[in-house]
Amino acid sequence: MEIFETKMVALLxxxxxxxxxxxxxxREVLSVAAGGTGAVLAATPKAGSLTIFILDSDSVSxxxxxxxxxxxxxxxxxSIANNTELTFNATTFASAGQVVCYYLxxxxxxxxxxxxxxxxxxxxxxxxxAIRGTNQVDKYVQYQLLNCKPKSNVSLTMDSSNVAKxxxxxxxxxxxxxxxxxxxxx
Numbered sequence: 001m002e003i004f005e006t007k008m009v010a011l012l013x014x015x016x017x018x019x020x021x022x023x024x025x026x027r028e029v030l031s032v033a034a035g036g037t038g039a040v041l042a043a044t045p046k047a048g049s050l051t052i053f054i055l056d057s058d059s060v061s062x063x064x065x066x067x068x069x070x071x072x073x074x075x076x077x078x079s080i081a082n083n084t085e086l087t088f089n090a091t092t093f094a095s096a097g098q099v100v101c102y103y104l105x106x107x108x109x110x111x112x113x114x115x116x117x118x119x120x121x122x123x124x125x126x127x128x129x130a131i132r133g134t135n136q137v138d139k140y141v142q143y144q145l146l147n148c149k150p151k152s153n154v155s156l157t158m159d160s161s162n163v164a165k166x167x168x169x170x171x172x173x174x175x176x177x178x179x180x181x182x183x184x185x186x
Contacts, residue, residue, distance in 0.1 A: 012120060014119040015112045016112060021106060026102070028041060029059070029100050030098065032088055032099055033093070036090045040085050041085075044083040044105075050102070053099065053100050071087050077089055077092075119152075120150050121149070122147050124145065127145070128141075140185070141184060142182075145180070146179055147175045150168050151170065153169070
């Protein structure tokens, strides 16, 4: 599948999606004006979680870490006002530059948890398809898989330049009547 709901991923692990308050990691690149002003975080970081580094000219590599303190008198120090407004030392930022900020952000998010005691249950799957015969005429059919479980060998691959693909292999079992599948021409 290239289009799927996240519920499918939770199903593979025998869990369900719920909403919970969680901390998520955030990375934010900010521009700092000459003199150390002008950088404002997009959100309020969780207390004690903010870490800041100067970015090198490639905008990727980390330079010197900026720590909390009194930026008016000490190089490589920053202060924060109103939970988001950053001020850096004027000598450290004699010219404009960039910083990268890492922090945790608390919020309510859809989530699921994988644990070592939950396993996926059994499911019924109804799959619609078309079968073309030797006469080149399509017959529409439905496969009804009566008792199946996703296999435990789950692999998730994340790739920023390609569409995500989810492939699920299922073990088929008989239902209470001893049937495993119905093939129905629609």
